[in-house]
Amino acid sequence: MSKSEELFNQAKEVIPGAVNSPVRAFNGVGGTPVFVEKANGAYFTDVDGKDYVDYVGSWGPMIHGHNHSAIREAVVKASLNGLSFGAPTEIELVMARKVCEMIPSMDQVRMVSSGTEATMSAIRLARGYTGKDKLIKFEGCYHGHADCLLVKAGSGALTLGEPTSPGVPADFAKHTLTAEFNNLDSVRELLEANPNDVATIIVEPIAGNMNCIPPVAGFLEGLRTLCDEHGAVLIFDEVMCGFRVGPGSAQALYNVEPDLTTLGKILGGGMPVGAFGGKKAIMQHLAPAGPVYQAGTLSGNPIAMNAGLASLNLLAIQNYLKPLYDYTERLVRGLQELADKHKVPFTTNHVGSMFGLFFTEEKQVTRFSQVVNSNQERFKQFFHGMLNAGIYLAPSAFEAGFVSAAHDDDTLEKTLTAADSVFSEL
Ligand SMILES: Cc1ncc(COP(=O)(O)O)c(C=O)c1O
């Protein structure tokens, strides 16, 4: 038995499903999750000493590669002054200015400790600001595990077959309306059927929790217009795509300004950080400036802020993201060529350094239903073949993949060599 298997069996005794977050389990692909010992650059090493080229990157934060010296040094240096104070610090001001400067639609920002807290708080704020209760989200989008957002959710909820979680009271879920991603008519219908009731529309501007689906032309612009027409707050959940598709995030890439933005992952450089922010007129409703309550013992934690600032500062380096985009393009093109060579029905999506792989006859995937109908069995075989060859992809067909600044020609060659052999056996 491998050490991972041994640890997995022991962990099942004291941790539900042996993991502290369901997506880490291999329920969607079968088998035993790999227990990690350490990580460096584009690789991690498991407890049995095997190295993997990592395309999960801790589910997004590791855009600079694992164990980046600038971030590690920022953490070590900050830790010498104490770990948490529960009182304001200068680094919080520096970090807030940095975020608002990089994302100009954000006049003000509040730091939290996870993406879940960010979206949950942004929704409460939108409801408090508008005095309305209903929200619109999109089937297959995941915004963390707050009750009102675990309705037809993506990511692990979808992988485990419980997109609407038991434990969410029907009285809460009834305020959550779900539309189809990339389908403006489905949103318009909901708004018309619920006049003056919709507080907010929350969307991942690039869907990354139902595999990877970019917005079709006009979709985000259309949401902006519909929100303006119906007095609803537009929230872009950029927890995943924020800073990954450009320093200004998806809203800069597509040139559409939301009212509120939620952030996480890259924002903390690997430490637990989330944030929400946006127009001052809305943010001023937040306690203690206004009446909508939101709080956190460790919010704005000095170690996390220093790690996050180091992460954001790296993104400011000239042309920093270009090599990641080039790598991602070469990766998906290479995989497509190999799939074609071995006559495996397959297509890909990518934006910036996010990508999605689909085992399907469809030429282009733009809708949730196409993802759900793609060949899950093929994905599982592909996943395990790649894992065996030392290439770590997300253990689910409903997750985006990520490239980091540490991926290079060598990791690309390893990946494509492995894929050539795995596709040949599908
Ligand atoms: C788009 C999006 N929003 C919110 C979340 C929730 O963030 P967290 O897991 O940090 O709570 C995630 C990922 O988990 C995400 O991908």
Ligand SMILES: NCC(=O)CCC(=O)O
């Ligand atoms: N795309 C899925 C996530 O980012 C979630 C990570 C987690 O729940 O551990």
